[in-house]
Amino acid sequence: MVIDFSASWCGPCKFMEPVLNAMAAKFTDVQFVKLDVDELPDVAQEFGVQGMPTFVLLKKGKEVDRVVGAQKNDLEKKIEKHRALVAAA
Numbered sequence: 154m155v156i157d158f159s160a161s162w163c164g165p166c167k168f169m170e171p172v173l174n175a176m177a178a179k180f181t182d183v184q185f186v187k188l189d190v191d192e193l194p195d196v197a198q199e200f201g202v203q204g205m206p207t208f209v210l211l212k213k214g215k216e217v218d219r220v221v222g223a224q225k226n227d228l229e230k231k232i233e234k235h236r237a238l239v240a241a242a
């Protein structure tokens with residue numbers, strides 16, 4: 154699962170929105186969830202989100218990786234890495 158911590162006023166978050174939609178279409182076995190930090194500040198705090206966008210990768214309910222900032226290539230590589238680990242298991 155990839156959680157996208159973003160905000161409506163965040164320019165880089167808006168830049169990443171179509172990128173995330175494309176990744177969701179490509180990685181159909183991965184759940185993508187978008188959370189607005191202004192609407193759910195407690196959840197953002199629980200995950201230690203300090204900048205937006207922040208992408209938290211979860212596997213079996215545990216954080217396995219994260220990407221801070223509009224780093225689409227880094228995010229895609231980390232998704233592929235963790236998907237490969239599942240396939241190998």
